[in-house]
Amino acid sequence: MKNLIRPAVTLFVLMSVVTGLAYPALVTGAASIVFPDQAAGSLIKVDGKVVGSTLIGQNFTDPKYFWGRPSATGPMPYNAAGSGGSNQGPLNPALTDAVKSRVEALKAADPTNGRPVPVDLVTASGSGLDPHISVAAAAYQAERVARVRKLSPGQVKEAIARHTEGRFLGVLGEPRVNVLMLNIELDRQRPA
Incomplete structure (x- = not known):
């Protein structure tokens, strides 16, 4: 033995x-x-201070900022320690209610915007941490952000274009915009 x-x-x-x-x-x-x-975590520093990561979304709710995808993490939005989706299917009434309230919040922040709300602004991603929105979601919010920040719509659209990332290897995925990077640039241009 x-x-x-x-x-x-x-x-x-x-x-x-x-x-x-x-x-x-x-x-x-x-x-x-x-x-x-x-x-090191793809950290973003502004004036020497870490303000976030290019890999994890943040909860922007002020009308002067572009808003990201909703987060279903708990106990707070964009909790990297609690990554996960809501697991609500398309027939779940809780998902329907959540989408309706998110659409109402977007309409309340920009009542003159009559365009259809892009789906990624009202549904959470699988991880609940997605730092990106679609180009359509950014375009939907551009006029509101320009008006609140007193910028021209053209200036905001140019900022969106600068922060639009293409498809991975030119074929995989869809073009997307990193919300935090876009908001940081707009804060540098004109803090509201």
């Missing part, structure tokens, strides 16, 4: 060191060298 326990314990300790310490340290070190921004 003693002949079996010693090699088993030795192998356990050796594999724990290799897979639990050495390998993660090697991968983390390599990532920090090859992809330093991504390895």
Whole structure:
């Protein structure tokens, strides 16, 4: 029995060191060298202060800002520790009620906008952390943001164009706009 326990314990300790310490340290070190921004969390700094990440949405509700997709994370919106969707199907009355209230909030913030509300402004993403909106969702909000910030619609549309990311590898996904990056640029142009 003693002949079996010693090699088993030795192998356990050796594999724990290799897979639990050495390998993660090697991968983390390599990532920090090859992809330093991504390895650090893709953090965004304004005036030396971290204001967010390009990978996680934020809860903008002020009319001077572009609003992102709703978040279904708990206990608060955009909680990276509690990533997850609402798991509400299209026939669920709670989803219908949530969408109606989100449409009403968008209409209340911009009562002159008679265009149809893009679906990504009223439905949460699967993770609840999506930092992007569609180009259509950004265009829907452009006039409101321009009016509140006292910018021309053209200035806001140019900012949207600068922050529109294309399809991955030119074919995968849809063009999208990073809401935080767009709002940061608008704050630099004209704080409201």
